[in-house]
Amino acid sequence: MADGMFIQVEVDDAVAKDKELVKKLVEVCAVDIFAQKDDGSLEIVRPNLDECVLCDLCVQAAPTGKVRVVKLYE
Amino acid sequence: MRFYEYEAKQLFRQLRMPLLKGRVAKTPAEAKTIAEEIGGPLVLKSQVLSGGRMKAGGVKFPDDPAGAEQAAKEVLALEINGHTPRGVLVEERGPVAQEYFAAVTWDGRAKAPVIIFSDMGGIDIEEVAEKHPEHVGRVHFSTIVPFNPFRAKEAISATGVSGSELNRLTPIVAALAEAFLRYDLTLAEINPLARLEDGRFLVLDGHVDMEAEARDRHAKLLDDLGIGKDETREARPPTEFEIKGAAVDATDHRGVAGNVKEFDGDLGLVIGAGGGSLTLFDAVRNHGGKPANYCEIGGNPSVQKACGLTKLILSKPGVKKIAVMMNVVSNTRVDIVARGVIKGCVESGRDPGETIAIFRIPGAWEDDGFKILEKYGVEYCDRSVSMYEAAGRAVAKMSK
Numbered sequence: 438m439a440d441g442m443f444i445q446v447e448v449d450d451a452v453a454k455d456k457e458l459v460k461k462l463v464e465v466c467a468v469d470i471f472a473q474k475d476d477g478s479l480e481i482v483r484p485n486l487d488e489c490v491l492c493d494l495c496v497q498a499a500p501t502g503k504v505r506v507v508k509l510y511e
Numbered sequence: 512m513r514f515y516e517y518e519a520k521q522l523f524r525q526l527r528m529p530l531l532k533g534r535v536a537k538t539p540a541e542a543k544t545i546a547e548e549i550g551g552p553l554v555l556k557s558q559v560l561s562g563g564r565m566k567a568g569g570v571k572f573p574d575d576p577a578g579a580e581q582a583a584k585e586v587l588a589l590e591i592n593g594h595t596p597r598g599v600l601v602e603e604r605g606p607v608a609q610e611y612f613a614a615v616t617w618d619g620r621a622k623a624p625v626i627i628f629s630d631m632g633g634i635d636i637e638e639v640a641e642k643h644p645e646h647v648g649r650v651h652f653s654t655i656v657p658f659n660p661f662r663a664k665e666a667i668s669a670t671g672v673s674g675s676e677l678n679r680l681t682p683i684v685a686a687l688a689e690a691f692l693r694y695d696l697t698l699a700e701i702n703p704l705a706r707l708e709d710g711r712f713l714v715l716d717g718h719v720d721m722e723a724e725a726r727d728r729h730a731k732l733l734d735d736l737g738i739g740k741d742e743t744r745e746a747r748p749p750t751e752f753e754i755k756g757a758a759v760d761a762t763d764h765r766g767v768a769g770n771v772k773e774f775d776g777d778l779g780l781v782i783g784a785g786g787g788s789l790t791l792f793d794a795v796r797n798h799g800g801k802p803a804n805y806c807e808i809g810g811n812p813s814v815q816k817a818c819g820l821t822k823l824i825l826s827k828p829g830v831k832k833i834a835v836m837m838n839v840v841s842n843t844r845v846d847i848v849a850r851g852v853i854k855g856c857v858e859s860g861r862d863p864g865e866t867i868a869i870f871r872i873p874g875a876w877e878d879d880g881f882k883i884l885e886k887y888g889v890e891y892c893d894r895s896v897s898m899y900e901a902a903g904r905a906v907a908k909m910s911k
Contacts, residue, residue, distance in 0.1 A: 442857070443850050443883060468813075487814045487850055491879075510883045 441486030445507040446470060446495075452503045453479035462504070465494040512723045512744045515558045517600050518736045519717035522694070523701075525735075526686045529713050533602030542583030545601040546576035552604040553579050556716075557586045559594040560744065567591045572604060605711075610703035612636050613684045615691040623651040626666040626688055628680075632703035646670050658692060660685035679712050680704070694732060695725030752827060756806065759819040766812030766843065768820040768851075776801025778868065778909055779824035779833035781817070781852055783808035787838035787898065794902035795834070800909060803830045811843045817851020818858065825859040825866070832868040834905035839894050845872045845880030853887050864888030868908040871901035 438447045452458050456477035463471045468488035472480040495504050514522070517535040524530055532549050535558060536542035546553050557569030564570050569591050571582035579601060586599045610632035618625040628648045631639045640647045648669030652662045663684035667677055683704065691699045698720040705715050726733060726740075733740075743749065749757070752773045760769025767783070778800050782788040788807050795802050804824055808817065824833055835852050837843065849870065856863040870884055873894035884891045892901055 442854055484815075487854065490844070490847070508879070508882075510879075510886045 439481040439483055439486060440509065441483065441489075443509050444486050444489040445509055446481060446486060446489070447505040447507065448479060448481070448499075449503040452499050458499055461498045462495050465498050467492065467494075471495065512721045512726065513560050514719040514721070514736070514738075515560065515597060516556060516717060517558055517598070518738065519719040520600075520714070521736050522690065522719060522732070523686075523714055523717055526690055528683055528686055528701075529711065531602040531605070531713055531715065533600060535598040535600050536583060537587075537598045539580045539583040539587065542599055542601050543576045543580035546573070546579035549601070549603045554602050554604045555579060555582045555586055556600045556602070557589060557591060557596040558598045558600055559591045559596050561592040561594045564591060569596070605713075606708040607703075607705045607715075608708045609706045610715075611680065611705070612639070612700075612702045613680075613687055613704050614698065614700035614702070615688045615696070616698045616700075618651060621651050624654060624688070624691060626650045626652065626663055626684060628663075628666040628670060628684060630670045630672055632705070636702070652688065654692065658685070658689050663688055676706070683712065683714070694729055695722045696720060697722050752804070752823070755823055756804075756820070759816060759823055762819060763813045763816045766808075766810035766816065768806070768808045768812040768816040770805075770807040771820070771823070772805040773827075774802050774804055775829075776803045777829050777831045778905065779803045779827065779830040780806060781808055781821060781824065781833055781835040781848075782806060782837065784838035784840050784843065784872075785809070787836070790838075791834075791836050791898055791902055794899045795906060797899075798903045798906040800902070800906035803827055808848065809837070809840070809843050811847060812851070814847055814851045814854060817848050818854040821852045821855025822859050825855065825861060832866055832905070832909060834868045834902065835870045835872065836898060836901050836905070837872040837874075838898065840872060840874035842875075843872075844875050845877040846883060847876070848872055849880040849883040849889075853883065853889070862888075864890075868905040869901050871896060871898065 459473050459479045463473050468485055470482055470485045470489060472482050474480050496506060520530055534545055536545055552574050555571045557564050569586055569589055571586060573579045573582045583599045587596055612629040612632035614627045615624055629639050629646050631643060631646045648666040650662050650666040652658060660681060664681045667680050667684060687699045696719060700718040701714050703715045705713050750773045753771050756769050756771025780802050782791040792802055792805050824830060853863045856866045864887055867889045870889050870891040881891055
């Protein structure tokens with residue numbers, strides 16, 4: 438889980454360790470919230486969290502419910 | 512971006528327009544050499560980006576090279592409206608039989624370029640239009656289909672010019688219109704365009720303005736004309752605040768959050784949207800407000816960019832509050848701007864609810880935007896509140 442001022446992103450551990458899924462998350466995010474570490478696992482780029490445009494592509498890229506984007510202002 | 516007269520004429524020369532013999536001199540000795548090459552009576556004109564050259568003594572009419580050298584010495588030493596001359600244009604002088612006016616500019620109301628022609632040149636065109644409207648021809652043309660020189664002919668003939676005169680003027684005015692389109696000009700003007708007593712038609716003076724945003728598209732032309740990349744041609748050099756504003760805008764390719772201009776007021780402005788920034792700036796002043804800055808935000812800038820602009824404005828000494836206002840937006844997200852300006856306030860150590868006098872950006876994603884603003888206690892309004900009224904609310908808060 439990672440928080441910005443306005444947006445929080447929660448990713449299940451299993452997804453965060455799945456090299457192929459992480460690659461997908463990196464690919465779909467237009468504002469570079471996701472990066473892949475050298476070992477293939479997920480890194481959330483905190484400075485970019487608040488740039489989230491709520492497109493839901495990351496949510497759709499992962500198995501249902503495994504990636505969640507939370508609006509902290511609701 | 513305004514061109515010097517000699518640059519405008521270099522451009523006209525590329526377009527094969529008929530020009531007087533001559534070129535620019537940087538020193539009196541150079542002016543003398545050019546005068547010797549030309550021979551005969553001359554005209555010397557100060558090269559400044561300012562009007563009123565004649566009245567200020569920046570235009571001289573020597574008869575020979577020695578006179579040209581002396582005149583150049585005086586013109587080069589003469590500051591006109593705070594502008595130091597870049598050089599002196601030395602040209603041949605011939606007896607003029609008739610002067611005309613020709614210009615191409617943008618007509619905001621018609622949303623199309625317009626050719627303006629008058630057979631009463633050499634004087635202020637507004638005066639001619641007011642006192643002798645029958646001597647002014649106006650013809651709009653398309654920016655989509657290729658330019659047809661017949662449009663130039665229509666503008667000229669509307670003033671009663673006909674026959675050989677019409678046929679000889681048409682290619683000159685048509686070339687002006689083609690240059691306007693090709694080089695993204697905002698103004699291409701010849702005044703006067705003269706018929707000399709020997710029957711020649713010549714461009715005596717020219718005024719060219721290029722859209723500043725188009726500079727990169729015409730880098731080759733500007734290079735050919737000797738206009739450096741660092742020459743902004745602004746009325747004054749940018750302030751440190753304005754340079755920082757440009758740096759904020761350059762941090763990210765997304766959207767615009769820049770074009771900052773510094774003023775000495777206490778109300779910071781984060782404004783924009785299709786002319787909205789100009790309207791809002793005027794509205795603030797109309798309500799008695801004192802803007803600390805002008806700026807343009809739009810095209811969906813990143814949160815970081817909106818945040819950077821907000822922080823910059825809040826860092827300006829004397830800024831008490833900011834007003835965040837735009838026209839109704841479809842290409843900029845309300846929630847993204849809301850995030851940016853609130854983040855900017857927080858990172859500046861300010862309470863967004865206290866600092867943002869008003870947030871008036873209706874449009875895309877406004878529901879999310881308004882939720883964010885509510886969370887931080889920021890006063891906001893939707894499209895039912897006009898830009899003018901929103902500006903009034905912001906100004907009213909400044910006195911509380």
